[in-house]
Amino acid sequence: MTLTHIIFIVFAAITLLSALFCVTTRNMFHAALYLVISLFGVAATFAMLEASFLAAAQLIVYVGAVAILIIFAVMLTRGGAGSLPAERQFNTQAGLAAVVTVVTLFILLRVVPFFNYPVQDAAVPVDILTQLGHALVGDFVLPFEVASVLLLAALIGAIYIARERRKGEVEG
Amino acid sequence: MIQIPGNDIFIALATWTREIMLSIGLDPAFIEIVMAFIRALLLGTMALLVFMLITWLERKVVARIQDRIGPNLAGPWGLLQPIADGIKAITKEDTTPNGADVTIFNASPIVAGVAALLVYAVIPFGPNPGGECAGAPCGPMAGTEMSIGLFYILAVGAVSLIAVLMAGWSSNNKYALLGSFRAVAELLSYEVPQVLSIAAMVMIAGTMSMTQIVEAQTVPFIFPLFITALVFFISGIAESGRSPFDLVEAESEIVAGYHIEYSGMKFSLFFLGEFVHAFAVCAVVTTVFLNGWQGPVLPPWIWFFIKSFGVFFIMMWIKFTMPRFRIDQLMAFNWKFLVPVSLLNLLVLAVGDTVLKTVGITREASPWVWGMILFAANLVLLFAALWALGRSARKSRLIKRPIVARTDDVKPAPSPVAASN
Numbered sequence: 278m279t280l281t282h283i284i285f286i287v288f289a290a291i292t293l294l295s296a297l298f299c300v301t302t303r304n305m306f307h308a309a310l311y312l313v314i315s316l317f318g319v320a321a322t323f324a325m326l327e328a329s330f331l332a333a334a335q336l337i338v339y340v341g342a343v344a345i346l347i348i349f350a351v352m353l354t355r356g357g358a359g360s361l362p363a364e365r366q367f368n369t370q371a372g373l374a375a376v377v378t379v380v381t382l383f384i385l386l387r388v389v390p391f392f393n394y395p396v397q398d399a400a401v402p403v404d405i406l407t408q409l410g411h412a413l414v415g416d417f418v419l420p421f422e423v424a425s426v427l428l429l430a431a432l433i434g435a436i437y438i439a440r441e442r443r444k445g446e447v448e449g
Numbered sequence: 450m451i452q453i454p455g456n457d458i459f460i461a462l463a464t465w466t467r468e469i470m471l472s473i474g475l476d477p478a479f480i481e482i483v484m485a486f487i488r489a490l491l492l493g494t495m496a497l498l499v500f501m502l503i504t505w506l507e508r509k510v511v512a513r514i515q516d517r518i519g520p521n522l523a524g525p526w527g528l529l530q531p532i533a534d535g536i537k538a539i540t541k542e543d544t545t546p547n548g549a550d551v552t553i554f555n556a557s558p559i560v561a562g563v564a565a566l567l568v569y570a571v572i573p574f575g576p577n578p579g580g581e582c583a584g585a586p587c588g589p590m591a592g593t594e595m596s597i598g599l600f601y602i603l604a605v606g607a608v609s610l611i612a613v614l615m616a617g618w619s620s621n622n623k624y625a626l627l628g629s630f631r632a633v634a635e636l637l638s639y640e641v642p643q644v645l646s647i648a649a650m651v652m653i654a655g656t657m658s659m660t661q662i663v664e665a666q667t668v669p670f671i672f673p674l675f676i677t678a679l680v681f682f683i684s685g686i687a688e689s690g691r692s693p694f695d696l697v698e699a700e701s702e703i704v705a706g707y708h709i710e711y712s713g714m715k716f717s718l719f720f721l722g723e724f725v726h727a728f729a730v731c732a733v734v735t736t737v738f739l740n741g742w743q744g745p746v747l748p749p750w751i752w753f754f755i756k757s758f759g760v761f762f763i764m765m766w767i768k769f770t771m772p773r774f775r776i777d778q779l780m781a782f783n784w785k786f787l788v789p790v791s792l793l794n795l796l797v798l799a800v801g802d803t804v805l806k807t808v809g810i811t812r813e814a815s816p817w818v819w820g821m822i823l824f825a826a827n828l829v830l831l832f833a834a835l836w837a838l839g840r841s842a843r844k845s846r847l848i849k850r851p852i853v854a855r856t857d858d859v860k861p862a863p864s865p866v867a868a869s870n
Contacts, residue, residue: 304550306550306553306618306619307553309554310615313611313829328598329595329596329597329601330596330597332604333600333601333603333604334600334604335598336604336605336607336608337600337603337604337640340604340607340608340610340611340740341572341607341637341640344610344611344614344637345633347614347618347633348583348630348633351618351626404596405596406596406597406657421537446682
């Protein structure tokens, strides 16, 4: 076991445990913070794989998203985002969930070994960022542009919903 | 006498430390880990020393701007004032409000301080000398050399937002919560022009690595990227929550915002976070726009600090001259002015750079011609933007608040006493 293994296990444990706490804690604010820690763990895993750009993007996107989430949690829930002891946390479908999980696990265990993943035992290219940029506006320009159109549509939709109505206009 | 590449005192010290560790028979891999820790320790200490110095400097400068003298009793020119403040902060009572979420309440100042310190990891204080010093690469003259330097600064800048939210929520105080809500609105909004200006920098420099950006500056990027520099500086001030963008703490409106319930050392950590972040913004501006460490005669790191403190002086000047924005003005300024201007700027730079490249004027070949042409384009765009801003401001003044004759606007009847005289 090398140092890399140990660091990976530490970060994997942080990611998984805080993800678990995120759904089991009764305090909504704590849940959001556990989510941040979990996403940090994912970013750390990206960084360990020398995908530092992905790691930084993960931080930028999700830290802001979680901040918004916290605001929603505080503003849109009864009694703020504190502990809600009266609410039931688990639904009654535990049996069904167990069956689905076991079946999925079984299928994955049978299927995954048949795939032949291309694995290279070589160093990560130094100039990976430039390659990523060229790929985004080269081979993958269509999905890239489609994603941006989707975001633009979301933006316009948000503006349409939030805009001030003129006099006599029906709330739509 | 060993020949030191780069002829730099820090490289010499690092080589010396490595040789000592080699001579007592340590494993080279282990030495590299130790050196990384030493580097982190030095950077952290540097940031804290700078923090002490700029608290003193800021109080002196604000005093001069407001026609006062400022701290002058502790030590020569009041230089020991930060130490006195530190002792005071340590001896203050550590209070925790009733109903506070204690763990988060205590963790939040630490997150704020650490998030601010993280930026310094990628700021280069000198050129990477290359070559070998005691069997290991000599450089870099930075915490670490990352290919995504600028992007990393954005990423860790976002973390301080979480610290503010944690503090605001866990304090169990409505003013603190209001402050942290404002923080989310302000910091997320000003991230947009910041990202756009960073996109412009990366487009022109062709790299995100801080060291390579400095080396790409055949002409200081403040000229070809004039608007970008302004937008980045303004949004940097907003991101570090300094006046005129200090809506997050706005003493006159929400008492002190998110750190209202903090006392002693915990408050100091927030204070430290703000100042260290502000100086980091200045360091990034120095690195990206002002040629970084480059300069004649003096060693690189001294040049770096001279320029950074120069930028910080401008920041203080703005802070003590401008009144605070209202929250709607803050948002309107960002979304209706900074974002469109930086989008247009991005367009102008992309087109300008490409056109100049086709006629054979490139950054590498004729830097000053290239820089000055783009500078002129920047100025045109800047004046057009300011003209449009002035026009729309005049229009909104005329339309939204029409001048209506007041109904009580009649002259009072002359008093009988005055009439009799």
